[in-house]
Amino acid sequence: MKPESPRPASDTKERLLDTAERVFADHGFAGGSLRRITKEAGTNLAAANYHFGSKEGLIREVMARRLEPINREREARLERLLEEAGDAPPEVERIVEAFLAPVLRTKHELGDAGTTFMRLLGHAMNQPSDRLRDLLTDQFAGTARKFLAAFGRALPGLPPDEILWRMLFAVGAMTHTLAMSKHIVPLSGGLVDPTDVEDVTRRMVRFVTAGYLAPAAGAGAAEAT
Amino acid sequence: MKPESPRPASDTKERLLDTAERVFADHGFAGGSLRRITKEAGTNLAAANYHFGSKEGLIREVMARRLEPINREREARLERLLEEAGDAPPEVERIVEAFLAPVLRTKHELGDAGTTFMRLLGHAMNQPSDRLRDLLTDQFAGTARKFLAAFGRALPGLPPDEILWRMLFAVGAMTHTLAMSKHIVPLSGGLVDPTDVEDVTRRMVRFVTAGYLAPAAGAGAAEAT
DNA sequence: GTCTATATGGGGATAGAC
DNA sequence: GTCTATCCCCATATAGAC
Numbered sequence: 236m237k238p239e240s241p242r243p244a245s246d247t248k249e250r251l252l253d254t255a256e257r258v259f260a261d262h263g264f265a266g267g268s269l270r271r272i273t274k275e276a277g278t279n280l281a282a283a284n285y286h287f288g289s290k291e292g293l294i295r296e297v298m299a300r301r302l303e304p305i306n307r308e309r310e311a312r313l314e315r316l317l318e319e320a321g322d323a324p325p326e327v328e329r330i331v332e333a334f335l336a337p338v339l340r341t342k343h344e345l346g347d348a349g350t351t352f353m354r355l356l357g358h359a360m361n362q363p364s365d366r367l368r369d370l371l372t373d374q375f376a377g378t379a380r381k382f383l384a385a386f387g388r389a390l391p392g393l394p395p396d397e398i399l400w401r402m403l404f405a406v407g408a409m410t411h412t413l414a415m416s417k418h419i420v421p422l423s424g425g426l427v428d429p430t431d432v433e434d435v436t437r438r439m440v441r442f443v444t445a446g447y448l449a450p451a452a453g454a455g456a457a458e459a460t
Numbered sequence: 461m462k463p464e465s466p467r468p469a470s471d472t473k474e475r476l477l478d479t480a481e482r483v484f485a486d487h488g489f490a491g492g493s494l495r496r497i498t499k500e501a502g503t504n505l506a507a508a509n510y511h512f513g514s515k516e517g518l519i520r521e522v523m524a525r526r527l528e529p530i531n532r533e534r535e536a537r538l539e540r541l542l543e544e545a546g547d548a549p550p551e552v553e554r555i556v557e558a559f560l561a562p563v564l565r566t567k568h569e570l571g572d573a574g575t576t577f578m579r580l581l582g583h584a585m586n587q588p589s590d591r592l593r594d595l596l597t598d599q600f601a602g603t604a605r606k607f608l609a610a611f612g613r614a615l616p617g618l619p620p621d622e623i624l625w626r627m628l629f630a631v632g633a634m635t636h637t638l639a640m641s642k643h644i645v646p647l648s649g650g651l652v653d654p655t656d657v658e659d660v661t662r663r664m665v666r667f668v669t670a671g672y673l674a675p676a677a678g679a680g681a682a683e684a685t
Numbered sequence: 686g687t688c689t690a691t692a693t694g695g696g697g698a699t700a701g702a703c
Numbered sequence: 704g705t706c707t708a709t710c711c712c713c714a715t716a717t718a719g720a721c
Contacts, residue, residue, distance in 0.1 A: 264488070407635065419628055422601060422624065427624055446670050495714075
């Protein structure tokens with residue numbers, strides 16, 4: 236919002252964030268040490284505490300730097316498509332795309348750092364009761380509510396709880412895919428190309444949209460256990 | 461395979477595994493210390509190294525104890541349904557169920573420990589190059605290949621790479637849901653009940669089956685970015 | 686098999702010079 | 704803003720008594 240500083244932003248601060256993102260993704264938040272991060276960033280140990288106050292402060296900035304723009308873009312896309320739809324119910328596929336594309340686009344723009352961040356997101360999601368976890372879910376809650384409302388309008392036949400479950404499934408499909416896609420290459424014998432973001436987006440949107448459009452449970456078939 | 465020892469198995473060894481599962485799930489593999497695990501298990505620090513050789517040995521046993529039976533059951537269910545189908549192509553929904561139900565059933569049987577293990581699985585999946593990661597993917601590869609072949613027969617219209625992607629989506633939907641289901645309760649205002657395993661299984665099978673049955677990409681719609 | 690005690694190293698955070 | 708040096712704590716692993 237305010238004019239960028241003329242030189243390439245601060246300097247070591249950005250380098251620390253980039254390095255921390257990678258190290259935390261590779262070793263987890265607990266396993267990634269400030270010593271390692273500052274060393275690989277080419278600065279000294281004290282710099283991390285100087286710029287971020289503490290290890291937790293660094294973690295929070297690493298996450299927020301990526302997540303805030305993603306959720307902003309998601310909401311902007313959603314608002315746009317709702318406006319275009321006017322009084323008519325919006326299309327499910329377009330809502331799904333508004334939800335997924337900003338993440339995939341971010342991953343694409345960031346290159347390797349994008350994949351790294353997706354793994355990092357996986358770590359963050361698995362923190363159970365930490366302040367960090369609460370931060371993430373709180374921040375996501377606003378975006379989630381807007382999408383849940385939109386899906387509710389697009390899928391009037393589905394009860395709200397079913398829509399909520401399906402959003403959880405969709406988020407899982409997305410985060411897991413982005414974090415793991417590299418690892419399915421050997422399993423496929425080189426069949427898949429996880430670097431083709433538009434291709435992956437198309438496949439993911441198709442799968443998730445079909446899931447949302449599945450008929451409601453009713454007197455369901457699947458005999459569990 | 462060999463006769464169980466008369467008393468409730470060893471004793472502290474099981475307690476250590478149970479405690480380690482919980483502590484690792486809460487704090488990650490790096491963040492969960494042997495000190496904490498042994499203390500909460502009510503034994504001494506040296507016991508962990510005595511029984512498992514090292515921290516890594518403990519981690520491996522924690523994971524293997526749950527994963528091996530799950531993948532065995534998955535394969536057994538798959539074989540059974542393939543036999544029943546005979547020469548006809550198997551039904552997609554039944555394959556999906558053979559893949560998902562053993563995990564959900566395990567989670568159900570284990571109660572709280574089941575949820576715990578699912579979070580733990582999330583941690584393990586996010587380890588990038590560790591030996592642990594390779595162990596998991598190697599072990600899963602055999603099961604995955606059998607399911608990919610079955611899906612190939614059930615969905616002759618889908619190219620193999622699409623089937624592979626969809627399996628990745630399905631695994632993500634499952635693991636993420638099982639790890640996070642507890643956290644969506646507040647978001648739903650109490651609408652959802654993650655403890656009703658048959659209910660969750662039915663919903664998940666329905667969503668994932670619809671995703672598998674979506675038409676192949678072709679000259680796809682979704683304009684990405 | 687279980688314990689205490691300890692060896693050895695790495696961790697986050699900070700003080701204070703430049 | 705960046706550095707070195709240091710405080711103090713916690714980690715894994717092991718030795719050796721019981």
